[in-house]
Amino acid sequence: MHESELIEYFHSVHLMEDKCKGCVNCIKRCPTEAIRVRDGKAHIIEARCIDCGECVRICPNQAKIVVADSIERLKLYKYNVALPAPAIYSQFREGTRPDQVLATLLFIGFDYVVDVAFGADLVGRKIREAIEKPGGIRPLISSACPAVVRLIQVRFPNLVEHILPVISPMRAAAKIAKQQVSRELDVSNDRIGIWFITPCPGKVSAINEPAGYEDAIISGAIPISEVYPLIREKLIREPAQVDELAQRLHRGSGMGIGWARAGGENQSIGGSKQIAVDGIHSVIQILEDVERGKLSDIDYIEAQACIGGCVGGVLTVENPFITRRRIRILATEGASEEERIRNDELAREMLAREDWFHHDRPIEPRPTLKLDDDMATAIRKMEQMEQILDSLPGLDCGSCGAPNCQALAEDVVRGLATEMDCVFKLRERVRQLAGEMMELAEKVPPAMGQTEKKPEKKNELGEHSPEPGTQAAEPGES
Amino acid sequence: MVVENNKTTLHYKFDVQGGDFTKAGDASSRVKKILQQIGAGPEIVRRVAIACYEAEMNVVIHAHRGTVALDADLARVTITVEDAGPGIEDIDQAMTPGFSTAPDSVREMGFGAGMGLPNMKNCSSELIIESQKGVGTTVRMIFDNA
Numbered sequence: 001m002h003e004s005e006l007i008e009y010f011h012s013v014h015l016m017e018d019k020c021k022g023c024v025n026c027i028k029r030c031p032t033e034a035i036r037v038r039d040g041k042a043h044i045i046e047a048r049c050i051d052c053g054e055c056v057r058i059c060p061n062q063a064k065i066v067v068a069d070s071i072e073r074l075k076l077y078k079y080n081v082a083l084p085a086p087a088i089y090s091q092f093r094e095g096t097r098p099d100q101v102l103a104t105l106l107f108i109g110f111d112y113v114v115d116v117a118f119g120a121d122l123v124g125r126k127i128r129e130a131i132e133k134p135g136g137i138r139p140l141i142s143s144a145c146p147a148v149v150r151l152i153q154v155r156f157p158n159l160v161e162h163i164l165p166v167i168s169p170m171r172a173a174a175k176i177a178k179q180q181v182s183r184e185l186d187v188s189n190d191r192i193g194i195w196f197i198t199p200c201p202g203k204v205s206a207i208n209e210p211a212g213y214e215d216a217i218i219s220g221a222i223p224i225s226e227v228y229p230l231i232r233e234k235l236i237r238e239p240a241q242v243d244e245l246a247q248r249l250h251r252g253s254g255m256g257i258g259w260a261r262a263g264g265e266n267q268s269i270g271g272s273k274q275i276a277v278d279g280i281h282s283v284i285q286i287l288e289d290v291e292r293g294k295l296s297d298i299d300y301i302e303a304q305a306c307i308g309g310c311v312g313g314v315l316t317v318e319n320p321f322i323t324r325r326r327i328r329i330l331a332t333e334g335a336s337e338e339e340r341i342r343n344d345e346l347a348r349e350m351l352a353r354e355d356w357f358h359h360d361r362p363i364e365p366r367p368t369l370k371l372d373d374d375m376a377t378a379i380r381k382m383e384q385m386e387q388i389l390d391s392l393p394g395l396d397c398g399s400c401g402a403p404n405c406q407a408l409a410e411d412v413v414r415g416l417a418t419e420m421d422c423v424f425k426l427r428e429r430v431r432q433l434a435g436e437m438m439e440l441a442e443k444v445p446p447a448m449g450q451t452e453k454k455p456e457k458k459n460e461l462g463e464h465s466p467e468p469g470t471q472a473a474e475p476g477e478s
Numbered sequence: 479m480v481v482e483n484n485k486t487t488l489h490y491k492f493d494v495q496g497g498d499f500t501k502a503g504d505a506s507s508r509v510k511k512i513l514q515q516i517g518a519g520p521e522i523v524r525r526v527a528i529a530c531y532e533a534e535m536n537v538v539i540h541a542h543r544g545t546v547a548l549d550a551d552l553a554r555v556t557i558t559v560e561d562a563g564p565g566i567e568d569i570d571q572a573m574t575p576g577f578s579t580a581p582d583s584v585r586e587m588g589f590g591a592g593m594g595l596p597n598m599k600n601c602s603s604e605l606i607i608e609s610q611k612g613v614g615t616t617v618r619m620i621f622d623n624a
Contacts (some may be wrong), residue, residue: 005587039614081484100489158521158523158527288507291510291524291528292503292506292527292528292531293527293528293531339595366490367514369511369514369515370516371516371517373517375518376486378516378517379486379550379551380486382515
């Protein structure tokens with residue numbers, strides 16, 4: 001284990017040891033420097049991992065995997081509800097309508113569907129109301145992307161209070177599912193399985209360990225990539241075959257579906273003083289600016305860990321640039337969100353409940369940078385760290401198993417690595433030792449009565465000039 | 479960068495290049511990270527991050543070059559920003575919210591709104607400004623660790 005203050009958090013991103021070659025791709029790409037290579041294998045520092053899936057994307061050996069639920073698990077429940085992430089609608093060929101996809105979900109094992117796009121319609125309204133209230137913390141940050149929420153917890157703990165405590169569309173859909181199923185059917189809650197159809201590992205973790213919520217509600221998360229072939233095979237093509245139930249369940253507006261792409265959330269909320277940022281590394285830059293107080297004139301930040309938004313999630317199937325376009329088109333189709341809400345009794349009922357949209361509890365900061373609990377010790381470690389860093393080559397090669405020299409220096413003072421993990425330092429030390437050995441080898445016991453050196457003679461005989469090692473040894477001799 | 483720490487005090491100094499807007503904020507980010515590493519509380523980190531960035535930006539906007547120095551011990555954090563620049567003619571006037579001498583080109587970039595010094599004052603426990611026209615300015619901000 002690598003973190004001294006290791007705390008157990010649920011993670012969906014795991015390593016397949018036998019596939020890992022111990023290369024440095026993932027350690028260099030990880031936005032929270034949460035991976036180290038040890039004994040030739042990547043190890044994830046659990047306290048720092050935010051389950052963004054960057055390492056899954058970058059690994060050339062497919063050694064990083066997402067552990068989610070299989071559709072087989074539907075068998076465990078009498079009644080199963082699907083909560084499809086809006087990104088699913090973009091995975092099928094052009095012209096496929098959302099109600100077709102919904103109807104097909106009812107053919108592959110689900111008994112009921114709550115459209116997460118519908119949750120997005122409702123949540124979007126509540127976010128708009130929160131933004132329109134003057135005063136308070138600015139900018140507010142969306143809590144929809146769980147990887148961003150975790151990023152803030154571990155790398156920007158000062159910003160947790162900027163996260164708007166309005167529930168995510170997924171959460172809203174789950175709450176509706178629980179209510180509707182027990183209303184419409186006579187099934188006890190423990191026999192109902194509620195499944196989020198997920199584009200990303202972040203949501204898998206958020207379901208198993210929700211930040212801001214007391215309980216999960218959702219039974220599990222099934223990757224879009226797993227249901228994709230099933231839907232594709234059974235996709236209902238004839239509009240006439242989309243039955244009454246499926247039509248009724250297709251509640252979300254185009255704008256709600258739009259949340260699947262970067263910028264869609266802001267578009268659904270409306271307003272002008274908003275920023276949409278996608279891609280975890282870009283999100284980090286924006287959060288740096290928020291910490292500097294630079295964006296205090298911005299009301300709201302829609303931030304998504306994946307490039308392109310949820311359509312770019314590692315558990316989707318189709319190219320995100322293609323699906324982004326499809327989502328953009330879907331967002332303009334069908335009745336407007338306004339009209340849908342007006343005609344939907346359930347939507348009006350939900351929107352009338354104030355607390356319903358609120359997080360159950362505050363999101364806790366989970367700072368990971370601190371070198372020691374005692375500040376005096378931390379300051380001393382800081383000093384050691386700078387000295388070590390000065391002695392490292394600064395190439396950030398990753399051969400030591402840490403993403404850069406700074407991280408190695410930090411690992412050393414935390415007691416998790418040694419300076420000799422650096423191949424350059426090791427080589428330097430080997431050279432020095434080699435020099436010392438040469439020096440020793442030249443010493444002749446006094447009893448033999450000979451003190452003259454004979455390296456020059458050796459040179460005349462041999463083909464090579466003195467080894468670099470002997471030169472390095474010279475300062476030691478004087 | 480200079481490190482001269484003994485036991486429980488810490489000293490860092492970073493160079494700031496006047497007019498380099500692409501690197502502007504780097505020194506403040508370093509300062510922020512160091513404070514987080516030594517376990518300074520979230521509130522003090524937040525205040526230092528904002529005030530230090532404002533001061534660093536002032537160097538970038540107004541001066542040719544400067545330095546941002548961080549001194550920290552268990553009781554307080556001190557940020558000293560020195561520059562070789564035009565100096566501040568009237569410090570009281572400069573402290574007035576909205577007063578700015580930044581050129582239009584800088585204002586167009588969204589900086590120089592005249593809130594820098596008032597912000598620094600709000601965030602810090604104590605703000606000391608020394609300035610000599612044509613020579614430069616030293617801004618010292620003290621943040622009590624409470």
